[in-house]
Amino acid sequence: MNLTLAIIKPDATGSGAVGRIVAHLEATGFTVRSLRMLTMTTQQARSFYAVHRERPFYDSLVSFMTSGPCIPIVLEAPDAVMRLRQTIGATDPAEAAEGTVRRLYAESRERNAIHGSDSDDNARREIGFFFTEAELAR
Ligand code: UDP
Ligand code: MG
Numbered sequence: 473m474n475l476t477l478a479i480i481k482p483d484a485t486g487s488g489a490v491g492r493i494v495a496h497l498e499a500t501g502f503t504v505r506s507l508r509m510l511t512m513t514t515q516q517a518r519s520f521y522a523v524h525r526e527r528p529f530y531d532s533l534v535s536f537m538t539s540g541p542c543i544p545i546v547l548e549a550p551d552a553v554m555r556l557r558q559t560i561g562a563t564d565p566a567e568a569a570e571g572t573v574r575r576l577y578a579e580s581r582e583r584n585a586i587h588g589s590d591s592d593d594n595a596r597r598e599i600g601f602f603f604t605e606a607e608l609a610r
Contacts (some may be wrong), residue, residue, distance in 0.1 A: 475548055476546075476588065477544060477588070477602070478556060478588055479495075481537065481585055481587060482536065483585060486540050496576070497573075499545060500555070501549050502548065502552070502555070502556070503549065505547065505548045506545065506603050506607050507543055509542070511538065511540060511542070512539050517537040517538050520598070524610070536583060545551070555591070556588040557590065560572055561574040563581060565580070566600070
């Protein structure tokens with residue numbers, strides 16, 4: 473699939489990194505298909521990350537993700553999911569490769585600046601979580 477979902481997380485919207493992150497994504501070859509800004513409710517964040525509900529970091533992650541505004545972005549490129557995962561880097565910025573978004577802008581394993589879908593199926597689900605068909609139409 474040529475679409476994936478990124479989310480600029482509350483640490484990065486709060487630190488003034490939004491423009492640089494979007495510029496980085498565009499410079500990497502992505503086209504922005506749609507974007508919006510919202511502060512997620514606890515219910516939205518719990519649902520978005522439901523796959524992690526048994527993990528020890530779940531409650532803290534939900535608290536972080538609802539602590540300020542997020543910017544979900546639908547990105548278009550060939551092999552979008554794989555390309556975005558390479559562009560954002562490893563979950564922990566200390567382990568993320570040089571030049572990746574997380575290496576450049578993330579604070580910690582939790583406050584790691586950006587989300588990227590990890591499969592085409594999850595990209596479809598996650599895009600549908602934030603955007604209507606009409607918002608993706610051109
Ligand atoms: N996370 C965390 N502690 C961990 C692992 C993950 O706080 O030990 C947070 C982090 O914000 C991460 C999100 O939970 O981005 C989802 O975790 P996942 O394993 O899916 O990492 P990702 O796919 O975002 O790299
Ligand atoms: Mg993940």
